[in-house]
Amino acid sequence: MKFILILAAVLAGDPASTDPSLEVVAKLFDTQADCERAKAGSTGEGRGQIGGKQVLRIVGRCQELSPGEVQQLRDALQP
Numbered sequence: 001m002k003f004i005l006i007l008a009a010v011l012a013g014d015p016a017s018t019d020p021s022l023e024v025v026a027k028l029f030d031t032q033a034d035c036e037r038a039k040a041g042s043t044g045e046g047r048g049q050i051g052g053k054q055v056l057r058i059v060g061r062c063q064e065l066s067p068g069e070v071q072q073l074r075d076a077l078q079p
Contacts, residue, residue: 002028002070003035007042007060011053023050028070035062 009023029035039060046055065073 001067002030002065003032004028004063004065004073005035005038005042005060006063007039007058009046009050009058010056011050012056013053020056021053028065028073029062032062032064 005027007025007027009025011021011023013019013021027038029038039062043058043060046057048055
């Protein structure tokens with residue numbers, strides 16, 4: 001089994017609207033413990049900017065992937 005950590009940075013919305021936006025990053029881990037450690041070190045109050053928008057908060061989730069799901073992910077990411 002593999003574990004995927006999905007991190008989402010919640011960005012401040014455009015001043016013309018009130019809707020925030022998201023930037024998402026994913027990373028694979030061999031163990032749930034490694035995934036949870038990375039999540040703990042990467043989530044919380046946001047700092048800085050992405051694409052000129054202020055980062056408000058970074059949230060994350062570890063999800064278990066079956067071997068078939070890992071292969072589907074690899075196939076989808078092939079150029």
